Amino acid sequence: MTVLSIKNVSKRFGGVLAVDDLDLTVDKGEIVGLIGPNGSGKSTTINLICGVFPMDKGSIKLFDNDLKGLARYEISHLGIARTYQNIRLFGGLTVWQNVWIATRQNGIGSFAKKLGALFLRSQKSVEAVDELLDLFALQNKANIAAENLSFGEQRRLELARALASEPKLLLLDEPAAGMNSEEVQELRDRIFKVRDLGISVLLVEHVMELVMNVTDRINVLNFGKKIAEGKPNAIQGNALVQEAYFGS
CATH class of the missing domain: 3.40.50.300 (P-loop containing nucleotide triphosphate hydrolases)
Incomplete structure (x- = not known):
């Protein structure tokens, strides 16, 4: 096909x-x-x-x-999902938050600014994020800010984000x-x-x-x-x- x-x-x-x-x-x-x-x-x-x-x-x-x-x-x-030559992540957000946002495709740019106390988790999204972090060996980095990851880890996070949209x-x-x-x-x-x-x-x-x-x-x-x-x-x-x- x-x-x-x-x-x-x-x-x-x-x-x-x-x-x-x-x-x-x-x-x-x-x-x-x-x-x-x-x-x-x-x-x-x-x-x-x-x-x-x-x-x-x-x-x-x-x-x-x-x-x-x-x-x-x-x-x-x-x-269709994509990655970029230049990594595009929300550097100040955690690894977990970066992937979770990608599961909510609509309006992620403006939505990212509303996180923090308003950060809500649906069970389905939580499970999907955890599975993706496990797939890309990032589970132990879940609560670390994306900007603090190594270059290779940031590349893996970008892949996880891309897959979050299924x-x-x-x-x-x-x-x-x-x-x-x-x-x-x-x-x-x-x-x-x-x-x-x-x-x-x-x-x-x-x-x-x-x-x-x-x-x-x-x-x-x-x-x-x-x-x-x-x-x-x-x-x-x-x-x-x-x-x-x-x-x-």
Whole structure:
């Protein structure tokens, strides 16, 4: 079953064609990679899926739902969650509170300011938060402010927050940035756990150690255009991919 379908999508910023007639799919239970040199259109593609920018042409569908023209919150409610290159957490709130807010998708920005004495817990949300903290090995950090976590712990918290909305598709935008090799291996295991929950994953990443060891298929962009698609071992030996990264 196809979860995400991108067909003939293009996006131009002034004279720059950031995404050029892109076709891409993610099936149920798949971890699909999206790689390419800097400026190849990877993050723009993520932003088009999430409704940050309108596409100039083409279609993007989540299952049978056409995402064209939908607001970001509407796309989120349909079942798409994402992480960001730059971690976005409520630094002054605890780890537990950060995940709990993410279970209440509507108006979390303004709602965050009303926490403290007015912080109410529903039993369902409490159980969901505790399960997510356990999944990402953050249970013993539950009462610590997010800003006091290590970099790797903040990345795990961001993943837990993304899953709190119970998505069908998770978009990961360079989650391994700044991680050492041990942290990358741990992240790989977490992504497999996400897939085991029945959530499909689209991974944008520069760290090849992660991409080659976690994805089922890889799409490669260069100057906004898809130049290759295939299994990791095929992509590693692809001449067009090597030229895009290293030159002729």
